[in-house]
Amino acid sequence: VSSSAGWLSIDPMTGVLSGSVPAGDLGVNHQITVELEDRIGTKKQANFQLAVVDQLEVVTTNISAGEVGASYRFPLVAGGGTAPYFWEFLGGTRPIGISLHPVTGELRGAPYIGEEGSYAFTVRCTDSGTQSIDALISMQVLPRSTFDFKITTAASDLPALSEGASFDSFMSAHGGTPPYTWTLISNNLPTGMALAGDGSLNGVPVQGSEGRYTLKFRVVDAQGSISVQTITVDVSPEYIAPAIGTLASLPNATEGVTYTLLLEVTNGQAPYVWSIASGALPQGLNLNVAGGSITGALLGSTAGTYNFDLRVTDALGQSSTKSMTMIVSQNAAGNGFQVLTSNADLGTASSKGIQYSRLLSVQGGVPPLTWTLQSGALPSGIQLTSYGAIVGKATANSVGNYSFQVQVQDAVGNSTSKVLSMSVAESAVDNSNGSNTPEIGIEALPQSGGGGCSISLSNLSSTFLLALLLAGFAIVVRRKRATS
Numbered sequence: 193v194s195s196s197a198g199w200l201s202i203d204p205m206t207g208v209l210s211g212s213v214p215a216g217d218l219g220v221n222h223q224i225t226v227e228l229e230d231r232i233g234t235k236k237q238a239n240f241q242l243a244v245v246d247q248l249e250v251v252t253t254n255i256s257a258g259e260v261g262a263s264y265r266f267p268l269v270a271g272g273g274t275a276p277y278f279w280e281f282l283g284g285t286r287p288i289g290i291s292l293h294p295v296t297g298e299l300r301g302a303p304y305i306g307e308e309g310s311y312a313f314t315v316r317c318t319d320s321g322t323q324s325i326d327a328l329i330s331m332q333v334l335p336r337s338t339f340d341f342k343i344t345t346a347a348s349d350l351p352a353l354s355e356g357a358s359f360d361s362f363m364s365a366h367g368g369t370p371p372y373t374w375t376l377i378s379n380n381l382p383t384g385m386a387l388a389g390d391g392s393l394n395g396v397p398v399q400g401s402e403g404r405y406t407l408k409f410r411v412v413d414a415q416g417s418i419s420v421q422t423i424t425v426d427v428s429p430e431y432i433a434p435a436i437g438t439l440a441s442l443p444n445a446t447e448g449v450t451y452t453l454l455l456e457v458t459n460g461q462a463p464y465v466w467s468i469a470s471g472a473l474p475q476g477l478n479l480n481v482a483g484g485s486i487t488g489a490l491l492g493s494t495a496g497t498y499n500f501d502l503r504v505t506d507a508l509g510q511s512s513t514k515s516m517t518m519i520v521s522q523n524a525a526g527n528g529f530q531v532l533t534s535n536a537d538l539g540t541a542s543s544k545g546i547q548y549s550r551l552l553s554v555q556g557g558v559p560p561l562t563w564t565l566q567s568g569a570l571p572s573g574i575q576l577t578s579y580g581a582i583v584g585k586a587t588a589n590s591v592g593n594y595s596f597q598v599q600v601q602d603a604v605g606n607s608t609s610k611v612l613s614m615s616v617a618e619s620a621v622d623n624s625n626g627s628n629t630p631e632i633g634i635e636a637l638p639q640s641g642g643g644g645c646s647i648s649l650s651n652l653s654s655t656f657l658l659a660l661l662l663a664g665f666a667i668v669v670r671r672k673r674a675t676s
Contacts, residue, residue: 197222197242217244248273248319250327258303260336261413263344263364263372263391264290268297268329273319282326284313287333289370293360300362301390302370303333305414341368343411343421350423353382355397355430363391368413377420378408382427402429434460434506436514447490447523448558448604451477455484460506469513471500474520492558492605495522523604529556531600531610538614541571541586552580557602566609568596571616586616 200211200222207228222242229235251269258264270277279297287303292315311331318324345364353359363374374391381387382405385395391411408422437456445451457464466481473479474496477488484504498518505511532553541548552563563580570576571594574584580600592615599609 195222195224195242197224200224200242202226213244218246220244243274243321245274245321245323246272248317248323248325250315250317250325252327252329255299255329255331257332257334258287258290259334259366260303260305260308261341261368261370262336262366263302263362264300265362265364266299268292268299268315268317268327270297270317270319270325273323274321276320278318280316280318282314282316284328285311286313287311287331290331296360298362299331302365302372304370305336308333308335336367341413341417342366342419343409345409345421345423347423347425350393350425353385353397353425353427355399355402355427357431358394358396359385360392360394363387363393363409363411365391365411365413365419368411368417368419369415371414373412375410375412376407377410379406381405381407382425397427399430401427403427431461431508432459433510434458434464434504434512436502436504436512438502438514438516440514440516442486442516442518445474445477445490445518445520447492447494447520447606448602449523450489451487453486455486455502455504457484457504457506457512460504460510460512461508463507465505467503467505469501469503471498473500474498474518490520490604492523492602492607494605495520523558523606529602529606529608530554531598531608531612533610533612535613538582538612541574541614541616543586543588543591543616543618545585545588547583547585548574549581549583552576552582552598552600554580554600554608557600557606557608558604559602561600561602563598563600566597566599568594568611570594570596571614582614590616591618592616 197211197217199214199217200209202209207226209224220243222244224240224242225237226240227235227237248270249272251271252267255266255268268279276295277297279292279294281292287307289304289307290299290301292299297317309332311333312328313331314326314328316324316326342365343363344366349364350361351359365372372391373389374387375389376387381395382397382401382403384398384401385393387393387409404424404426406422406424408420410418410420412418435458437458438453443453455466463482464484466479466484468479473486474490474494476490476494477486479486496519498520500516500518501513502516503511503513532555533550537553538550554561561580562578563576564578565576570582570584571586571590571592573587573590574582576582576598593613594615595611595613597609597611599607601607
């Protein structure tokens, strides 16, 4: 024999498996391979599974006392072994009128008159595996009380009724003289249900029997005493386990674009809880576990095919899992995302305290864009703004050549970078026309978008600038005179 249970051995002659199960093996399923060889050497193997379960036991040790003429119900409880369990009387003496339900283990009935006293009887519980256990039960039956004969079962005492679900209950009465005889004297039970003369109420409500039923029960004791009671019961629709109705191929998504999808579930019982059983959603998307929706905006660089298992669990703990597929497309604005500004565009800054400004330009990307200095350094006094402007006044001691790397990131996470260089000289140089005329920059620059520009006034003679200033002054004076 070969087995994952090291403690297990086999008698080679009888084939009996034996061993002492360690406590740590509880709940473990062992795979066992047994080989049989006959006298002429023919061999045959067989595989088995050995489940280690707790030892079967009857948990109930004390039961409540019964009363002559009173309906009695008390469930015996078992533990360990492999459920479901099956019950039976073995021997001893039990009160006449008391029976044992073979599936639920419930002692039920009404002790007959003259049955007061002490009783001891043995019951056997057998599990669905190989275990069985006997238990000695002691029961006391008290003399009949003096209160009137009446039905004691209320609607709240009955289990819930549902189409297609097995129902098993027992009508109860107190007082009178057993045995009792039960009948239904008005209206009908849900189709599929039946009331026995001993008060057993069982069956399976058929599909289409959903609704509310007002029933009038009558019980007659051995002396002809009668008790009548009206009980209202509800039959709920047939329960069908939940199923995910959303198509396995989810609507396509696009990087940077808001995505909203309402998930669908059929059957089951609300409220529902949603979860990802395996796999993952694309970055930027979230699952609303209570509302059943997938929402968000996908980040950049998430294009591709995503496979994941979606699970929904209803209020009764029943769940359904479905494999889903989502395709994320690249945002067209992210194609060819690159920095367009060249070294020639940056030109030369002056160390004489003259304002320098250049707006970096890009191609592609999803606005807004954010710029950062990734490595290297700019001249002292000059900085890179988040919207892509290189501005400032180079200090007197910053003359020289500078190399640095800039990075720009768009709204959906795409990024690109470029190494640029510029220089600082004692006088400004306009690389667009080669003139050494100082450049007058404009510090208030627009935010960068799909392209770039730099705005400056250059090649203006001092005479022309003076004329502009005087014209502006004349206009101001004239407006003031007109006002006064």
